[in-house]
Amino acid sequence: MDFGLDETRSAVAALAAEVLARDDTHWPDLVRAGLVALAMPLRLGGDGLGVLETSLVLTEVGRRAAALPALATLALGVLPLARLGTHAQQDAHLCAVATGDALLTAATREPSVSLPAVPTTVARRDGDRFLVSGTKIGVPYAAEAAQILVPATIRGGGVAGVLLIAPDAAGVRLTPTSTSSGMPEYTMDLADVVVSAGDLLGRDPSGQAARELNRFALAGACAVADGLAAGALDLTTEHVRRREQFGKPLATFQAVAQQIADVYTCARTLHLAARSACWRLDSGRDAGYDLDVAAYWLAEELPAALQVCHHLHGGLGVDAAYPMHRYYSTGKDLARFVGGAGQRLDRLAAVGG
Template identity: 45%
Template structure:
């Protein structure tokens, strides 16, 4: 299959809408959210029958990258990357009719990816006990972005992926600090009752994959934006009667940041392309993950043919390669992004510590998303384990 990471017309169109919107508006925080709603951008990945554009991961990632290039701080990553993309094709009709139109009108979604001491857990201790037509959810999740504003929270449990109403009885929130200052919470579920149809009998591997891919898109945009900001600073800032950019040490440091930016862009583009191509955002997926297995082969009650078995084997091999790309991306974000931000901070000098300076918005968001991924050591261990299992 030909590899082509170039943006297509739909991705370019989404990016152009974001750029135009940011040019016309000065808000870069939650005050921009209603404008994003009015623009129709939140409906990009929604199915057409719910008023959406029926696009997918690549268009969402294009949007997130452009927003991050200006260090915009809104719940777009949480709602689209952690919420909508994993749900498309997996929701029963009645639940889809409730959630997707609400997202188009600005409802916030989020996902509880982590448990205490277990980022991106594949064996959640959160339990889901079915009792007739309802399910009781109990457990604790950490580092849940925008949990207090979310209409629905995606909660990995020992029995599947639960879609929990944010205002359900039995949920308690404890705010946790973030570098960027956006809302993040530890969330406790104390026998929270949800309808049985809101416990999806699917694995949550796709939730993790979409999370890593879209976090990578945000990281790509943050580094692209801060590189532009820093290059302009060293070009115009005078020291000893000369622009900073004319000093050899400064030129070398900004060149190092450029190399990291291009490398991270390739990692993000490769992982997003692989996931969109071989997994996509629809229900026809063939993968085994930590919480279950999807069938991409023969129908029930029918013997799998040799051709079908070969196609299934090929799909699984492609899936493993896609996971390789995602693990490389996650490590690059957790390791290289904070280090590049530190160099940009150094090149800005003392003004870089001023919270009113634009650099602060980039640096703080980079620190938070690196932490969301579990940090450099966690991601290196994951990547090493994958390499050693080959």
């Protein structure tokens, strides 16, 4: 299968790479370039594009290991709202994101499990509203976001819906938690948070919105990981080409060449797995198995490959002022975001069984 990019997608990738080429790139730079609005509806000034184009932006963010709210806002917020939200929900929340006045995120993780199909967080019907209670962990940019997409099991229905909740709503408590990369994350405790029926994403209580949100989350994480692997490989290859030991470039040593080859294999496999999953999701095909494979590769192989890159940099690799530190720490956070290798392997086994 040919995963080459057409003219529009090549232009998106090139623009994202150009904007992110500067070390001082900030979120408003992506907003001004129109990269945040790619998947938004045309009627709201967006480009009406989809998952694959958004994934190209996320890959370039990963390639630079840029500390930006791209995964949270684009994959966890813009994509589900653009694909699943009602016109009223899109109008209320996407316009401010397109102008750079708001961020979005989603609470896809719970204690001991990431992206659960049946969340322990519960939404009880109370007339024409819901009362939402539960605990979410590792919510990226929760305090900074205007809205948080919160999957919850609808009591009495047995399926999950996704509710739009403001971080400052009554009954919401956010507790900052540590990350490897330093990017903000929070534990989100909800105690009978009142949510109107109009804030149920897509007004869909069937469980489809929650399933799609989980797929967007995995696709976004894998796209960022694709860029991380490629960026770390480029950085390490250049280092071993220039760095000399015993009067010879490190790249000429057989052991070093073998280790770089292993990192290359990881990077190319992750690229293919992530691109395949995003393409299937973008085209409306069943992307579940492809996403599970890509997420497992992210959780199992990416941290090991980045560790090799650290090793090949020697002491320079652990200097927090050197870029390698950003790649490794962000990779650790992504592996945790998708649930870790054990959870991803269990998921693959369940699908295969």
